[in-house]
Amino acid sequence: MTGVQTKAGTDEAFPLFGRIGADAGREAVLAHLAEAARTVRRRDIQVVHDAGQGHIGGEFSVIDLLVTLYMHVMNVSPELLDAPERDRLILSKGHAAAALYTVLAARGYIGRDELKTFVQPLSRLNGHPARTKIDAVEASTGPLGHGLPIAVGTAVAAKLDRSERRTFVILGDGELQEGSNWEAFMTAGNQRLDRLVAVVDRNRLQQGADVAQTNDLEPLADKLRAFGWDVHEVDGHDHGALIDTFAGVPALSGRPTFVIAHTDKGYPVSYMRDQVSWHHKVPTAEHVRIALDELGNQ
Amino acid sequence: MTTALERQLHDCRETWAATLTDLARNDRDIVAVVNDSVGSSKLNAFQTEFSDRVINVGIAEQDMVGVGAGLANGGKIPFVSAAACFLTARALEQIKVDAAYSESNIKLIGQSPGMAYGELGPTHHSIEDLAWLRAIPGLTVIVPADRRETAEVIRWAAEHPGPVFVRVSRMPVPDVMPEDYRFVPGHAVTLRDGRDVTIAATGTVVSRALEAAELAGAEGIDVRVLAVPTIKPFDNDAIVRAARETAGIVTLEEASVVGGLGGVVAETVVRRHPAPVRILGVPDEFAPTGSASWLLDHYGVNATEALRACRELVATE
Numbered sequence: 001m002t003g004v005q006t007k008a009g010t011d012e013a014f015p016l017f018g019r020i021g022a023d024a025g026r027e028a029v030l031a032h033l034a035e036a037a038r039t040v041r042r043r044d045i046q047v048v049h050d051a052g053q054g055h056i057g058g059e060f061s062v063i064d065l066l067v068t069l070y071m072h073v074m075n076v077s078p079e080l081l082d083a084p085e086r087d088r089l090i091l092s093k094g095h096a097a098a099a100l101y102t103v104l105a106a107r108g109y110i111g112r113d114e115l116k117t118f119v120q121p122l123s124r125l126n127g128h129p130a131r132t133k134i135d136a137v138e139a140s141t142g143p144l145g146h147g148l149p150i151a152v153g154t155a156v157a158a159k160l161d162r163s164e165r166r167t168f169v170i171l172g173d174g175e176l177q178e179g180s181n182w183e184a185f186m187t188a189g190n191q192r193l194d195r196l197v198a199v200v201d202r203n204r205l206q207q208g209a210d211v212a213q214t215n216d217l218e219p220l221a222d223k224l225r226a227f228g229w230d231v232h233e234v235d236g237h238d239h240g241a242l243i244d245t246f247a248g249v250p251a252l253s254g255r256p257t258f259v260i261a262h263t264d265k266g267y268p269v270s271y272m273r274d275q276v277s278w279h280h281k282v283p284t285a286e287h288v289r290i291a292l293d294e295l296g297n298q
Numbered sequence: 299m300t301t302a303l304e305r306q307l308h309d310c311r312e313t314w315a316a317t318l319t320d321l322a323r324n325d326r327d328i329v330a331v332v333n334d335s336v337g338s339s340k341l342n343a344f345q346t347e348f349s350d351r352v353i354n355v356g357i358a359e360q361d362m363v364g365v366g367a368g369l370a371n372g373g374k375i376p377f378v379s380a381a382a383c384f385l386t387a388r389a390l391e392q393i394k395v396d397a398a399y400s401e402s403n404i405k406l407i408g409q410s411p412g413m414a415y416g417e418l419g420p421t422h423h424s425i426e427d428l429a430w431l432r433a434i435p436g437l438t439v440i441v442p443a444d445r446r447e448t449a450e451v452i453r454w455a456a457e458h459p460g461p462v463f464v465r466v467s468r469m470p471v472p473d474v475m476p477e478d479y480r481f482v483p484g485h486a487v488t489l490r491d492g493r494d495v496t497i498a499a500t501g502t503v504v505s506r507a508l509e510a511a512e513l514a515g516a517e518g519i520d521v522r523v524l525a526v527p528t529i530k531p532f533d534n535d536a537i538v539r540a541a542r543e544t545a546g547i548v549t550l551e552e553a554s555v556v557g558g559l560g561g562v563v564a565e566t567v568v569r570r571h572p573a574p575v576r577i578l579g580v581p582d583e584f585a586p587t588g589s590a591s592w593l594l595d596h597y598g599v600n601a602t603e604a605l606r607a608c609r610e611l612v613a614t615e
Contacts, residue, residue, distance in 0.1 A: 160372075183356075
């Protein structure tokens, strides 16, 4: 140990991050999101280290998406938990649960100290998110291929009610190998769900190997266009680009939006980045120290 | 003697569809989710009246149940209606996770269950559904016996906030429940009291249990007939009373002998009051070609075999 305290929730200040609107100005929004993402990553790696469990590689690839959506894009807040008009976000790649919990804690949905209970006996913070345990979780996920059909149903409900609310669903790229997604891609296109946004965390790695070497998805954008979706590609770690992409939704009437967010597994930590071995490897105290150093200790 | 099976027969799908249509007129949140199963679910009139409230995902069962869960998230009351064999087998993980584990307000309607698709073969039979679904925590599993109970159950399901699975029979059945019958979840119904032996039956074959009891009465055997609409949660007390007060229990169901009504009755008596049990249902094998009624008779899921089992239990008491 090199002076790093690794009990999450006790080692450093972990401020709340509210939702920042566009009226704050672009620079302020980007600074807010950058600090939130940095803080969430710092806490998340400690949570996973302390618990001895997690999927840190895929958590670090998705954190910028979660932070951008929860801290800026979506019309959600802890005060609007049951509001019918709230936007919906479903984390279909439920194995990134610790990242979601850390974002929810940073946003004030759950207590920041509660992160210490991740996967401990009787904790609400199960290894995969459960909607019955945490109100802010819109769908129980974990088994892959569940989130998109649920998001389609939520979007159909909004359309029936002529609601303006949007539904976001974040999928892993390896997850797209599940056939249920392709059933739902067809349904969403045919139902013309233009307030549905599916975001794929395109980190190119699944549990055991490269996605391309396992069961390749390409040409992914062409496939989704053929299914009737409006496809966008964006740097999934560029908050500004993500904001611009989401602000333009729906871009085409009657077409659901598919965002290919190009990310790196383990981003931005040097030893983790693009390494398939970091799918669910547990960081040691030394790993944590290096990551905190790289993420900035300030 | 007029037996139950000689009475007028009814397709419970007609009742389910009429009941849902009636409910939908008073509740705009009720929607139907189907897998190209409008016709086989008898929902043509519903679709004509509420064209925007039928979400047809096509032949895509996992998507169908997930979409239902999403509709529930959006405040709707989805009735997901599909052939029981595909609904429960293809979408079993969605039923477990999206419906039950998530405590979604979703109604899963298994059409044409059991041996209803007779000649179409074991691919289309749904005899494992009760075993699969009753192993899932929090899911209510209901098998109505006739059109009256079907209507009652559909009305109850629309009001009940939570995941429910209901079998809706295709094989025509006579009316067996009393005219003033009201469905109460988790309660077995004593259709005929008796002191000697008990037949516990569920769904389409309740009429066959009543027929067996009539035949037994002519032989001087006093048979109690319990109709068991709710497989889960289960009326353990009614079964324990039957185990205490009669020579034993014969179970009768249009389902596999593995893990259905027979299974839950056996588990109950073993735990609380050991008693002889005879489980009549579809044996643990893939059925040969034949119509639904032929197959049920072939496998002894009928009055004749129920009567034989009653005689054995009384004789060995």
